[in-house]
Amino acid sequence: MLRIEQLHKRYKTGDTALRGVSLTVAPGEIIGLIGPSGAGKSTLIRCVNRLVEPTSGRIFLGDTEVTRLTSNSLRHARRRIGMIFQEYSLVERLTVMENVLSGRLGYTGFWASWFRRFPQTDIKLAFALLERVGLIEQVDKRADALSGGQRQRVGIARALVQEPEFLLIDEPTASLDPKTSRQVMRLLTELCSERRLAAIVNIHDVALAQMFLPRIVGLRAGEIVYDGPSENLSPEVLTTIYGDEDWTQSAARDDNDDLDGHGTHRPPDLEPAAQYP
Amino acid sequence: MTTATQNISPTNGDARRWAPPRLIETNWVRWAVALGVAGYLILAFASINVNWARVFEGMARAGRLFEGFLTPNFTARWSDIQQGMIESLTMTVTATVAGVALAIPFGLGAARNLTPWWIYGICRGVIAVSRALHELIVAIFFVVMFGFGPFAGFLTLCISTIGFLSKLLADDIEEIDPAQVDAIRATGAGFWQVIDFAVASQVLPRLVGLTTYKVDINFRESSVIGIVGAGGIGATLNTALDRYEFDTAAAILLIIIVIVMACEYTSGAIRKRFA
Numbered sequence: 081m082l083r084i085e086q087l088h089k090r091y092k093t094g095d096t097a098l099r100g101v102s103l104t105v106a107p108g109e110i111i112g113l114i115g116p117s118g119a120g121k122s123t124l125i126r127c128v129n130r131l132v133e134p135t136s137g138r139i140f141l142g143d144t145e146v147t148r149l150t151s152n153s154l155r156h157a158r159r160r161i162g163m164i165f166q167e168y169s170l171v172e173r174l175t176v177m178e179n180v181l182s183g184r185l186g187y188t189g190f191w192a193s194w195f196r197r198f199p200q201t202d203i204k205l206a207f208a209l210l211e212r213v214g215l216i217e218q219v220d221k222r223a224d225a226l227s228g229g230q231r232q233r234v235g236i237a238r239a240l241v242q243e244p245e246f247l248l249i250d251e252p253t254a255s256l257d258p259k260t261s262r263q264v265m266r267l268l269t270e271l272c273s274e275r276r277l278a279a280i281v282n283i284h285d286v287a288l289a290q291m292f293l294p295r296i297v298g299l300r301a302g303e304i305v306y307d308g309p310s311e312n313l314s315p316e317v318l319t320t321i322y323g324d325e326d327w328t329q330s331a332a333r334d335d336n337d338d339l340d341g342h343g344t345h346r347p348p349d350l351e352p353a354a355q356y357p
Numbered sequence: 358m359t360t361a362t363q364n365i366s367p368t369n370g371d372a373r374r375w376a377p378p379r380l381i382e383t384n385w386v387r388w389a390v391a392l393g394v395a396g397y398l399i400l401a402f403a404s405i406n407v408n409w410a411r412v413f414e415g416m417a418r419a420g421r422l423f424e425g426f427l428t429p430n431f432t433a434r435w436s437d438i439q440q441g442m443i444e445s446l447t448m449t450v451t452a453t454v455a456g457v458a459l460a461i462p463f464g465l466g467a468a469r470n471l472t473p474w475w476i477y478g479i480c481r482g483v484i485a486v487s488r489a490l491h492e493l494i495v496a497i498f499f500v501v502m503f504g505f506g507p508f509a510g511f512l513t514l515c516i517s518t519i520g521f522l523s524k525l526l527a528d529d530i531e532e533i534d535p536a537q538v539d540a541i542r543a544t545g546a547g548f549w550q551v552i553d554f555a556v557a558s559q560v561l562p563r564l565v566g567l568t569t570y571k572v573d574i575n576f577r578e579s580s581v582i583g584i585v586g587a588g589g590i591g592a593t594l595n596t597a598l599d600r601y602e603f604d605t606a607a608a609i610l611l612i613i614i615v616i617v618m619a620c621e622y623t624s625g626a627i628r629k630r631f632a
Contacts (some may be wrong), residue, residue: 123585163543
């Protein structure tokens with residue numbers, strides 16, 4: 081479904097975010113991408129729909145080589161890739177319905193979208209999705225009037241209304257409370273399996289990743305250091321990905337949903353963030 | 358608990374003092390700057406020539422001006438006032454509409470996050486030029502070019518609207534939330550659809566606010582540039598003052614004040630509606 085070959089990304093500032101990442105995602109497969117902040121997780125998924133331009137390497141979506149496309153064909157490829165963002169990235173001042181329908185912009189002419197006259201089939205699809213994510217009551221509310229969990233559901237509906245073949249999901253739960261996080265992850269995995277969608281999910285929360293995602297890819301300093309089933313995420317593996325930490329204690333806290341930052345305390349000279357910026 | 362209390366008590370004898378950091382650290386430099394400023398002010402005030410006899414003469418005239426204010430005369434020159442007002446209002450509305458219509462494309466072009474550097478350069482250049490000269494000077498130019506009358510005023514206000522609005526719009530666009538733009542781009546939307554959904558929706562309230570604000574600035578400007586011959590109520594006001602008809606001048610000023618206040622309240626209401 082998705083094939084990434086030897087992807088490199090070096091930002092203009094000189095920071096190297098990705099150093100030769102190769103990854104294959106099968107149809108219908110959801111993978112969790114974990115790694116410390118700054119490991120290149122966001123860069124990697126943004127390269128797939130070229131919100132970030134990779135420096136070198138190739139990306140194939142099905143038979144399309146995304147990395148070779150020029151503006152118009154790139155827009156067409158982007159229609160096939162839905163994206164869900166950490167801070168939801170809804171257009172705050174537009175209504176829920178407008179936000180969802182904005183997922184159809186790639187299929188709609190400029191004037192039709194300017195006058196918000198979307199085809200009836202699109203509107204039907206949008207209503208069906210809003211019903212599916214449980215927001216049918218909020219159709220005409222402005223996005224900035226919703227709670228975090230509701231916003232993320234709008235974000236999900238916007239990505240799905242594209243009828244994508246592939247989903248890029250960037251930290252879907254980082255701004256949500258533990259309970260809402262689980263609900264959102266459950267909704268996402270259900271929707272993906274209903275639609276046979278393949279997806280890459282960037283996720284900070286290792287416990288949540290293990291709970292919902294069968295395959296985990298660990299990224300550290302722009303390189304893949306682990307790729308395997310989530311059951312095999314042993315303390316040793318986590319140390320390779322994140323650096324030194326007492327992982328056995330955190331692992332026991334699985335049900336608490338908050339591994340990040342509230343685990344065990346170690347002297348500051350052993351903090352992993354200091355070693356892998 | 359007791360130790361903590363002791364630690365923060367002032368009797369504990371902690372000798373550390375704190376004062377906010379100074380703007381200029383070196384002592385003598387700081388004093389030299391202060392003395393220099395004071396000396397300059399004294400010399401500057403000393404150099405102002407005041408002709409006190411002339412001031413007292415003016416006092417008498419000011420007295421008559423204020424007297425006229427207390428007895429504004431709307432009727433004596435009503436048809437002149439009316440014509441001037443209509444001209445000014447027409448100038449204001451047409452110049453604002455045309456100015457905004459031109460300011461939006463220049464504003465989009467001058468936003469670094471939307472446009473390539475050469476379009477950016479051109480648009481910022483146009484904005485800089487249209488802001489460089491004061492309205493009065495621009496008005497004098499246009500009066501020389503196109504003759505007396507409201508057309509010169511219209512052009513002046515157009516230029517000033519472009520300068521004002523496109524600069525502030527561009528600065529505002531440069532500060533929008535890029536995540537919303539990325540989200541719309543990621544759907545496969547085209548450039549103008551991104552502008553419509555992700556950019557316009559973020560800057561619209563500010564654009565509406567600035568436009569209504571510019572309407573009342575333009576109205577006030579229209580009464581000023583009339584003095585140099587660019588038509589409108591300013592011309593009427595100038596004539597009234599030239600003829601020492603302070604009561605008519607007072608009537609004109611009162612009408613201007615009322616209209617500016619009305620604009621102010623209306624624009625406030627509109628801004629609230631669009632928040």
